[in-house]
Amino acid sequence: MKAYRLTIAEASELISGGKLTPTELLESVFGRIERLEPKLEAWVSLDKEGAMDTAEGLTVEAEEGMLRSPIHGIPIGVKDIYYTEGIKTTMGSPLYRDFVPSYDAETVKVIKEAGAVIPGKTETTEFAAFDPAPTRNPWNLEHTPGGSSSGSAAAVSSGMVPAALGSQTGGSVIRPAAFCGIVGMKPTYDLINRCGVFPLSWSLDHVGFFTRSVEDARIMLDVLAGKSMTQVSAPEIETVAPRLGLLRGYFQENAHEEVWLGLEAAVEKLRDAGAEVLETPLPESFEVVHAAYSLIFASEAASVHEEEFRRRRSEYRLKMRSQIAAGLLVPASAYLRAKRIRGRFIMEVEALLRGVDCVLTPSSVTPALRGLESTGDPAFNSPWSFCGFPVISLPCGLTKDELPLGIQFTGRPFREGELLAAAGWCEGVLKFPNTPRDP
Amino acid sequence: MKAYRLTIAEASELISGGKLTPTELLESVFGRIERLEPKLEAWVSLDKEGAMDTAEGLTVEAEEGMLRSPIHGIPIGVKDIYYTEGIKTTMGSPLYRDFVPSYDAETVKVIKEAGAVIPGKTETTEFAAFDPAPTRNPWNLEHTPGGSSSGSAAAVSSGMVPAALGSQTGGSVIRPAAFCGIVGMKPTYDLINRCGVFPLSWSLDHVGFFTRSVEDARIMLDVLAGKSMTQVSAPEIETVAPRLGLLRGYFQENAHEEVWLGLEAAVEKLRDAGAEVLETPLPESFEVVHAAYSLIFASEAASVHEEEFRRRRSEYRLKMRSQIAAGLLVPASAYLRAKRIRGRFIMEVEALLRGVDCVLTPSSVTPALRGLESTGDPAFNSPWSFCGFPVISLPCGLTKDELPLGIQFTGRPFREGELLAAAGWCEGVLKFPNTPRDP
Numbered sequence: 095m096k097a098y099r100l101t102i103a104e105a106s107e108l109i110s111g112g113k114l115t116p117t118e119l120l121e122s123v124f125g126r127i128e129r130l131e132p133k134l135e136a137w138v139s140l141d142k143e144g145a146m147d148t149a150e151g152l153t154v155e156a157e158e159g160m161l162r163s164p165i166h167g168i169p170i171g172v173k174d175i176y177y178t179e180g181i182k183t184t185m186g187s188p189l190y191r192d193f194v195p196s197y198d199a200e201t202v203k204v205i206k207e208a209g210a211v212i213p214g215k216t217e218t219t220e221f222a223a224f225d226p227a228p229t230r231n232p233w234n235l236e237h238t239p240g241g242s243s244s245g246s247a248a249a250v251s252s253g254m255v256p257a258a259l260g261s262q263t264g265g266s267v268i269r270p271a272a273f274c275g276i277v278g279m280k281p282t283y284d285l286i287n288r289c290g291v292f293p294l295s296w297s298l299d300h301v302g303f304f305t306r307s308v309e310d311a312r313i314m315l316d317v318l319a320g321k322s323m324t325q326v327s328a329p330e331i332e333t334v335a336p337r338l339g340l341l342r343g344y345f346q347e348n349a350h351e352e353v354w355l356g357l358e359a360a361v362e363k364l365r366d367a368g369a370e371v372l373e374t375p376l377p378e379s380f381e382v383v384h385a386a387y388s389l390i391f392a393s394e395a396a397s398v399h400e401e402e403f404r405r406r407r408s409e410y411r412l413k414m415r416s417q418i419a420a421g422l423l424v425p426a427s428a429y430l431r432a433k434r435i436r437g438r439f440i441m442e443v444e445a446l447l448r449g450v451d452c453v454l455t456p457s458s459v460t461p462a463l464r465g466l467e468s469t470g471d472p473a474f475n476s477p478w479s480f481c482g483f484p485v486i487s488l489p490c491g492l493t494k495d496e497l498p499l500g501i502q503f504t505g506r507p508f509r510e511g512e513l514l515a516a517a518g519w520c521e522g523v524l525k526f527p528n529t530p531r532d533p
Numbered sequence: 534m535k536a537y538r539l540t541i542a543e544a545s546e547l548i549s550g551g552k553l554t555p556t557e558l559l560e561s562v563f564g565r566i567e568r569l570e571p572k573l574e575a576w577v578s579l580d581k582e583g584a585m586d587t588a589e590g591l592t593v594e595a596e597e598g599m600l601r602s603p604i605h606g607i608p609i610g611v612k613d614i615y616y617t618e619g620i621k622t623t624m625g626s627p628l629y630r631d632f633v634p635s636y637d638a639e640t641v642k643v644i645k646e647a648g649a650v651i652p653g654k655t656e657t658t659e660f661a662a663f664d665p666a667p668t669r670n671p672w673n674l675e676h677t678p679g680g681s682s683s684g685s686a687a688a689v690s691s692g693m694v695p696a697a698l699g700s701q702t703g704g705s706v707i708r709p710a711a712f713c714g715i716v717g718m719k720p721t722y723d724l725i726n727r728c729g730v731f732p733l734s735w736s737l738d739h740v741g742f743f744t745r746s747v748e749d750a751r752i753m754l755d756v757l758a759g760k761s762m763t764q765v766s767a768p769e770i771e772t773v774a775p776r777l778g779l780l781r782g783y784f785q786e787n788a789h790e791e792v793w794l795g796l797e798a799a800v801e802k803l804r805d806a807g808a809e810v811l812e813t814p815l816p817e818s819f820e821v822v823h824a825a826y827s828l829i830f831a832s833e834a835a836s837v838h839e840e841e842f843r844r845r846r847s848e849y850r851l852k853m854r855s856q857i858a859a860g861l862l863v864p865a866s867a868y869l870r871a872k873r874i875r876g877r878f879i880m881e882v883e884a885l886l887r888g889v890d891c892v893l894t895p896s897s898v899t900p901a902l903r904g905l906e907s908t909g910d911p912a913f914n915s916p917w918s919f920c921g922f923p924v925i926s927l928p929c930g931l932t933k934d935e936l937p938l939g940i941q942f943t944g945r946p947f948r949e950g951e952l953l954a955a956a957g958w959c960e961g962v963l964k965f966p967n968t969p970r971d972p
Binding site: 400 | 828832833835836839860861862863864865866867868869870873
């Protein structure tokens with residue numbers, strides 16, 4: 095297998111066994127990037143020279159038997175809303191075209207210290223909201239990879255990097271993971287330090303990441319949040335079939351036909367393999383969750399941009415501009431009521447999760463849409479960003495047109511170990527062929 | 534001395550020495566209440582029978598040598614926005630005229646368990662905001678006692694109870710304490726559980742209390758927050774003259790003439806006794822603090838009442854009604870910006886407090902105003918409610934018309950022990966004759 099195709103776990107084993115060096119891995123990765131980037135446009139900027147230097151240092155360390163962590167020497171893409179010291183960070187906006195941060199985001203610092211190599215910054219929609227990035231879907235160049243973490247998802251899916259950092263305020267990790275046929279995860283709200291990640295709506299913003307396996311998601315979480323979050327999921331637990339709650343109602347009514355059929359087929363496989371799948375009713379407050387979510391989202395996004403917006407309105411792209419304008423009109427009492435609805439929803443989802451290991455729904459309303467005008471609808475993801483519970487998406491099948499479908503698992507807050515265990519078990523059953531044909 | 538005149542510390546010593554019983558103390562207190570209440574109107578409701586029963590039980594316990602705490606057998610007034618199980622709790626509003634809570638506020642539970650006797654509920658302005666209570670100032674019946682904790686302040690000042698619970702969102706403890714010539718304290722925001730205290734503006738609401746000495750304030754804090762907050766202030770520390778920061782600027786410019794002269798005179802006495810008093814400049818963000826405070830106050834108050842207000846607008850009194858109406862117009866972006874200003878102000882006040890033990894200002898803009906139409910201006914108190922830092926007010930002198938003046942000390946968050954130590958030292962120097970002539 096080509097080095098660029100390896101998962102983190104596979105590459106890490108080769109590196110620790112002296113059979114692969116960080117430099118060799120990065121060379122393979124850059125070969126891949128250079129070949130596919132003209133078609134995919136996943137990267138805002140690449141830093142081959144800096145990355146090669148880092149990789150060489152890590153190669154020396156590895157040869158001396160000094161391995162910093164399971165991501166020692168692993169190339170990891172970083173979404174362009176994460177501050178990177180000395181490296182341009184554009185937020186996907188002309189307003190930040192020439193912005194070069196003087197420090198690293200906390201998460202960037204953490205992965206660097208753990209031995210990650212950062213080949214470059216990945217494309218994002220404007221300010222991680224709705225104005226699309228130029229990135230294309232590796233499964234079909236005519237389709238969107240989803241957003242807002244468009245470049246990170248496309249880069250991991252196409253074999254450019256084994257993992258990448260993304261962020262999610264509505265569905266910006268889970269949806270592109272589903273559209274691109276890879277694993278996406280956003281841990282519990284506030285579990286991972288957001289310092290240095292440009293805010294979109296701070297009550298809803300989550301750090302997240304993309305990988306090609308659940309095992310790699312666990313490695314990423316270990317590095318970003320510390321072992322305590324994942325240790326529950328010792329491999330032996332994964333051999334126990336999970337108890338899953340299937341949410342129908344809103345999800346079934348609004349899902350694209352192939353999305354729901356894909357979910358039913360996946361659920362059937364999981365049942366056949368021994369999973370217990372219960373029909374779990376949606377909590378009462380679910381009815382107002384999207385409205386409340388939108389009020390918080392709009393208010394906080396408007397608040398972040400308020401001053402700049404008054405001076406430079408025309409430099410915002412269309413969707414962000416109307417989003418901020420709308421947010422400036424929300425009354426504080428509506429914002430505060432939305433916050434109270436959030437409190438109620440959190441309690442009700444907690445109650446819902448008492449009887450099951452996690453609940454499942456489709457990862458997206460539709461498969462990846464044709465055209466790059468829209469990155470798709472986050473409606474199946476935003477409720478979990480709203481309550482802040484941990485979510486992971488696995489690829490679970492393909493549409494007739496060979497576009498990936500995803501299954502979304504939501505677990506208990508700060509119990510990502512259990513969520514990863516259940517997802518790991520399901521991954522073994524679903525056996526998704528997670529590689530698109532080369533575009 | 535009459536029993537009703539005793540401080541908590543004095544009464545507690547007599548009770549533990551078997552020289553006074555909780556029943557005797559309560560009888561003395563009720564004698565006092567019955568004599569003065571027609572003139573002062575400090576109480577919404579009295580529960581003599583229930584209180585006597587409680588006092589008798591505590592008397593038996595005391596005789597058996599079982600003393601629950603330093604407030605064992607001490608009568609403590611409770612502001613009528615604190616939920617009291619089975620006892621009418623009106624919030625000073627016709628809307629809650631007949632409301633009888635089914636549980637005690639956390640604080641009420643705590644003082645009851647510590648052996649407090651609750652003779653009744655004290656008058657509050659409507660919803661602890663600006664529409665006045667009927668209560669009069671014990672120093673001069675033609676004047677307001679201040680508010681919103683009007684009844685609690687008047688009751689402690691006039692010798693009806695040695696201590697009472699109040700609450701502060703702007704200046705609702707410190708201002709009436711100053712107007713009534715007693716000690717008032719509001720500890721750090723969130724230090725004391727607000728559960729069961731009817732919210733006015735939850736980001737700004739504080740539990741607070743009135744006593745007749747700093748020693749009693751420490752006893753109250755010990756009971757409400759647990760010893761850890763006060764243990765720093767072991768008596769020996771109080772013998773060390775504190776380092777105080779005098780804030781002029783806004784305060785000097787806006788203070789009533791007698792208020793500022795009173796403060797200067799008090800500062801002079803403190804200096805003569807050995808305190809170091811530095812001139813401390815106001816932080817930069819102070820300029821926007823009142824505006825930001827008002828936005829948060831109005832937004833949250835409107836949010837609390839929104840639904841009820843739409844149905845029963847006419848049942849709100851005038852000031853609360855216009856407050857809610859105004860709050861409903863605040864945009865969320867303004868609310869959120871005010872919250873950010875708060876963050877900045879907190880940092881700047883923390884920096885300010887690095888060089889001193891606490892900062893001092895007058896406790897109120899004016900002495901107690903003539904007439905009952907207004908409870909006075911909270912402008913000297915609301916900045917400290919905004920940042921949530923602990924505050925204590927001591928009486929420090931009298932105006933020509935024999936109305937009390939107060940001095941306000943603001944300390945570091947969660948360091949109430951140090952604040953109490955400094956205030957205790959100053960109390961010893963200022964030697965305020967804290968008893969008004971009987972009205």
